[in-house]
Amino acid sequence: MSTASELIRKDILAGLESAFEKGTLPEIQVDDAAIERPQNPEHGNFACSLPLKLAKPFKMNPLAIAKALTENLPTNGVIGNASVVAPGFINITLDRRWVLDQVHWIRDNPETFSDISIGKGKSVQVEYVSANPTGRLHIAHARGAVIGSTLSELLRTAGYIVQEEYYLNDAGNQIDNFDISLLTRYRQLCGECVELPEDAYPGEDIIDVARKILDRDGHRYLKMPEEEARSAIGIAGTPLILEGISQDISSLRIQFDNWFSEKSLFKAGQFQKCIKILNDKGFVEKKDGATWLISSELGEEKDNVLIRRTGAPTYFATDIAYHFNKFHERRFDRVIDIWGADHQGQVSRLKSALAALGTNPDNLDMVLVQMVRFKKGKTAEKLSKRSGNVIPLLELVNEVGADACRFMFLSRSHDSQLEFDLDLAKENSSENPVYYVQYAHARICSILRLATSKGISFDEGEPNRLGEPSELNLINKMLELPDVVETSVRNLEPHHLPHYALELATCFHLFYQNCRVISSHASDIPLTKSRLMLVDAARIVLKKSLDLMKMTAPEKM
RNA sequence: GCCCCUAUAGCUCAGGAGGAUAGAGCACCGGUUUCCUAAACCGGAGGCACAGGUUCGAGUCCUGUUAGGGGUACCA
8 A cells, every 4th residue: 555645656657657658748757756735725635846847857838747747647546636737736636535445544554554665674773862871861861862762663664673772881981980979979978078079970869879889788889999999889880870761761651672881892892893994994093192083084174082092992982883883793774873962073073984984874864952941930041960950851751741741852853952941841731732632632532432332333434425624634634644754754853743743633623623423313323433434543543643752642631 | 263053923833855825832812612522613913033146936955144052172
């Protein structure tokens, strides 16, 4: 089965081919049917602007092209009517019977009706959140988390094999800092009078971890030499931190398929191997006691340090090795990283390094998620981990709810900054658009419940009895979901999904307003059954939209 | 300085690979309920930062200006 837009596209190209054969249009290769869904309903379900685009290469008047094309369009498929309109559009109305038949199609394929095949079974890894394991997650992590997980769902429904991964930065500076912070907190709990160093993490979640360690292991770390104590308590603390992160993330209904340890890159020799390859290719040099990647020879603005004078690798170096692992060891066809926009400077040089390692950088996409400002009262404040004025992710989810949280973070384009009004989300939640969508689903379920209680079955309903504008409008909107999936996946932009869900809900509410579903008149039974069928199909599509966003679809509100 | 992102209604944001009259929610004004959920529906008012360019056509692409955010470390 194909989607409406696929069929229309096919028909237009077929019409073109047929006009070529008849010689009414000059035979020039055309790949794109240039169709869209017009905003003005008077322009039909689809509009084709191909004649306008072909005017120049064909050296013909667009209206003449439109006429020739329209005359050759197949007439017994999806296209019900095609009309030529100045300055050269073809407005296409879907065949009514075909549209109504889709109600059956959706009900017969509730899980797969919106699946598309652009992924072609390729493997793709989506890596997101990947916050340093130095504490609990806070609200700044939420946006990337929601975007990453929804994108993963979308990629699956688009035919990709998806792995969701959390990259665990369990090596490096931040971790040293964490060890020091944890040890300090631990000592404080043991009654020692020690100050938290300036660079340390002030967060209270580290105190919680220190307390757990104290309860479990007693005072053993006090007796160790400084270095040993740091490392030992760090090793003891990491699993506890991970437990917390895992709990935080699951509050947003996220579960990773894999947690990848940075340390493992060194243990497995991956890091060393990677540097060696770069070295063998002549892109590595020693300067000022450090080891550099000569990225300037790879088209970058400047060279970058791989291994510091101290012998410690930079984040950049391990990131190269990590991505080398993704492509060369684990052989993903595609990799998508969801990053905060503050990592934007890393994109180009990482891609260059990968290219030097023989990976096509086009197989790597970074989705840069812009910063979120959280508005409390009238002031929008920037929250930072260092200043300690962070709001834990769990607190946000508990107060706002996972559904509202996901919807809010999803509904903005990732490359726009987002202002999250905490007060509005908390106090005014009933005015939140998320409820509008969920309410439509609850309404649907309510109708279906009534039908059940009245003993009305509707499997034998006949969609071709339908035909009210708001009915057709609703079905047409339902048929758009596969296109929304395609657009979202193609552009890695999950924000189209909540907007679609809103539109679909609007179409349903409108239908509900205009069409009485369960009639009390016996003579209306066939229509009632047909409408129940439509309502059930609408339920399936709405549910699917919510599922893709990992939101709940309440049956009662 | 250089690089990236952004600028659309009073506010928060869409505008789905340039298309025909730019949309939604909230806020404001007015209306709708003998009937399946009024958390709904209908109507009103209100906008593409500025200046050029590309073309049959620009909110969308290009250049410049202005404003905001981010980056430009042997931090991550």
